[in-house]
Amino acid sequence: MTSLKEIAYDLVQVARDEGAKDAVAEAFDRSTRLVRFSNSEIDSTLSWVERHAHVLVAIGKRTLVTDVRDLETSKAQVRELVNRARSAPINEEYGGIASGRFKYRSGRADPAIVKLRDPAKHVHEAIRAAEAAGSDNVGGTLYVRHAVIGVASSSGAKASDENASLDLSVRAFSQPEASGHCVSVTPRLSGLRAKETGARAGELARMAKNPVQGEQGRFDVVVEPLFLGSILHSTSNMMSAMLVDIGMSMYSKKIGKKVASSRITIVDDPLMPSSSRRAFDHEGAPTRRNVIVKDGVLRTFLHNTSTAKRYRTRTTANTGPLVPTLFTIPSQPVAFHPVLEPGDWKTEEIIADTEHGLYMNNTWYTRFQNHSTGEFSTIPRDAILRIEGGEIVGAVKNVRMSDNMMNFWKSADALSKTSQEVFWWDEASPPSTLPTLRSRQMNITRSA
């Protein structure tokens, strides 16, 4: 069978032969298995496969993009695409594609994941562990993913990449309003911690028992990596040059400025071993480790070739999908694997050092009143634990963090020395590697 890299290369050649000046083709072969469970048993098992290619062609600034879903007829579709591009309207935003003599650090999928026959046994293991830790009702998902990707462009890109991953999400309840959530995300089967993940979710559910109505006011918040993954989802989106362009970012005109406390360093690292490791961006440029915020100072936005040209800089190789996904807009540069550099605290030390605070397990529904100023709120879910005098003294419920996102990052003063890869639904997404963090004096509100 022809490799995806060769399929992509052939499509680029067809586009060039037909008259395209620029062309990028990215061919995918993805298979996914999913075990969904609730009420402590499996509901359904699902699997799906996709084999397709995204193709961009440009004649001057006349650009067209398509998703070739039938690879059998892909060459004919690309010829037609180029012919249509001749009369396509001029795309003034288009600044070309990455060019060079590229070298890639392609990945290999863990064969143990690719060959995994019985993912359900890991689900049962997680459910049992959660129940043993104090839960009476467990739900979640286990994904088994495998993707092979080939890319080629008219400007020197030609590579293939492969990734496989497991992500297990376990939410455990001990009472209808007492729950804990924990995930295990890994590119290696040996890295899956089904038992520990279930046990931690169950333990948090037990700690969250008998929650009382939360109070409004200012609290120091200690947030777990899962919570922080949701916050970083919003934050890294706003670091995309495209989001800055359309007024949907609090980072406009902030390059070189202080945007977080000096303890905060945020890196996008697509090349570290992770479930979202990738060797090239969607233009075919080799990915690299990009320091976005260093010691609290914003160093760069995330760029593709077109946004980089407008900002008179170089691409950071963060070109997003040529065909936008559910949560991206066309041409949006994206973070592939954000990393918040760890600190030097133990999590227990952060709690012991907190006089009046809340320990938060997870959050969702982070929404902005105004992206350009950062006013937002988010709703903590699962275990919300009250800290008084350095000790956890009980659980609360029905609270919301209503503050400013820039203030959240500027108020961070303690980070744990251990980090965890997290990926949960489309909240803590893309996969990121994060420590536990404390942010001082956040505004907590609740329903009247």
Place this chain on the structure above:
Amino acid sequence: MALFGTGGRLIPKTPMRPPSDRDMIDEEVALATLKEAEAKAGVLLAEVRLEERDRRHMAVKEGEISSVISAHDRGMNVRVVMRSGTGFAGGNTVSKAEGLRLLQRAFRNAKDSRRRTEVSLSPEPSVKTSWEVHQKRPLIDVGSDEKLGYLKDLDRAVMKTKVKVRGRFYELKDYEIESFFANTEGSRIRSFLPRVVLESTNAVISKGESAQSLRSWGASGGWEKVEAWALDEVLPQEMRMLKAQLDKGRRVKAGTYDLVCGPEVAGIAAHESCGHPMEADRIIGREMSQAGRSFVSPDMIGKRIGSEYATVIDDPTLPGSYGYYAYDEEGVKARPRFLYKAGIINEFLHNRETASKLGVQSNGSSRSEFYLREPIVRMANTFVAPGDFEDDEIFGDVKDGVLMHSFTEWNIDDKRYNQKYVSREAYFIKDGEIAGPAKNCVLEITTPGFWGAIDAVSRKLDFVAAECGKGDPMQAMPVFTGGPMLRLRSVALR
């Protein structure tokens, strides 16, 4: 936006005789797959869905073309329900061989689930029909030049206001979905559904402050729907309104007020704190890990949740609506569902599995985003039922209050009990009259607190198009949210 448009309509047709120009789907693929499924032991139900989709997506940023994307997609899925569990398999290839491969995989998936609690389905009649949404001017006949020209015209109209607006990012997405559904109970349903949605992102800047506006308009139907939105008038009005909010708005002093909610706020409340908690899959826990659970339990049917004015309907059959469908993804005929009825919890949203579990019939609420996603319980068009007050009667009786016409930030907890709405457009009301803009008014309230405070509902309905997110993997589902004006007495604002 246009209400209850006439473009979407149910057209009964001779069974299995689709329009000749769209005769692309090979029904034999589905039927051959089902024949094999019928031979398998232990299968309660097998379903096959074939789907073809043409889609176009274009964007204009600050007056310049930003992207043009088009694609043709086809694929299929097989769902097998056994007492031991449900199995689903999908792929973007359509052939008899692929159908058999997917069947084997779905069958194995269902067996692998090994449930202790047996799965059952509500008995539903088999259906042989076809339906389509009519387009006066088919979306596919409108060229990209005209569509992009339309978006550029919107930008020019916004620029003409002289209001300083950043972003000005306008996306137009349109597509046609042709599908064929068949199951082992004899249902055979063919459908054709064109949809169009326009999304705008604007940020108004004035006197050192800014306000964002993220809006969308959507419909099932043809290009005539887009023209009916009159966005060349609506968007400039929005920019002028936001500038006035920034320039003249005063903060609401925290306290207790009467609150009038505009249709957009009524709609988001209907969706978030009625529609979602009334989804039976949440209620029985199937969404517990991701989209969450519900404060509603199965025994709460008949319990009071709001005042007598709180009636919320979910109706997939609204002609021309963004959430329109005639039959759901399990082949059950769509109908209006009265979720809250005069303040009483009345009816959950059901698919066949949840209906069976709670001892009722499905009410046709099973939807999926596309052929690679399993169908789950979803809303369609969720709105507060109109009352008999005129708009001025709603205001007239308010001595000291706020009109929250629309919202920007919003969220709600995963049991659907604690919600927050921050105004995009709001005004003070003094002695029954509008008395100047109120800036960033915040309503943070419980679900019974919201629905219980309503004492008047106006006659006139309006709708907003939205994508509802639920499921795992996340499935974005086109919906309408809407309602009339609502008056809430004595609620806390800040």
